[in-house]
Amino acid sequence: MWKVVALFVVLLLGFALGIWGTYRAVYPExxxxxxxxxxxxxxxxxxxxxxxxxxxxxxxxxxxxxAFDVESTTLLDQAGLKPGDRVRLTxxxxxxxxxxxxxxxxx
Numbered sequence: 001m002w003k004v005v006a007l008f009v010v011l012l013l014g015f016a017l018g019i020w021g022t023y024r025a026v027y028p029e030x031x032x033x034x035x036x037x038x039x040x041x042x043x044x045x046x047x048x049x050x051x052x053x054x055x056x057x058x059x060x061x062x063x064x065x066x067a068f069d070v071e072s073t074t075l076l077d078q079a080g081l082k083p084g085d086r087v088r089l090t091x092x093x094x095x096x097x098x099x100x101x102x103x104x105x106x107x
Contacts, residue, residue, distance in 0.1 A: 033057050035089045036106070039081040046070045048100070050087070058093065070100045079103040 090102035
């Protein structure tokens with residue numbers, strides 16, 4: 001009997017951790033959001049132009065083209081993006097703009 005209870009507890013914990021991981025993937029911390037997009041081009045030193053999916057937490061529908069400011073030129077240079085690359089952007093919402101603080105290239 002105790003083996004069944006232990007198995008149930010382990011499965012329940014695994015399920016809870018999976019849900020938590022999925023939640024944290026979308027909402028990493030307060031004021032920070034993740035967005036899947038397709039890189040189109042670079043705009044100036046610290047800007048990028050993407051087409052992105054809907055972002056309900058930011059009250060945005062999908063957009064064909066949207067420009068984002070990137071935290072630093074180094075971050076954008078290190079990403080080494082080419083037009084058509086799928087990316088996951090980690091965005092910090094500030095009072096006056098949306099600022100990209102991390103760029104991950106997706107397969």
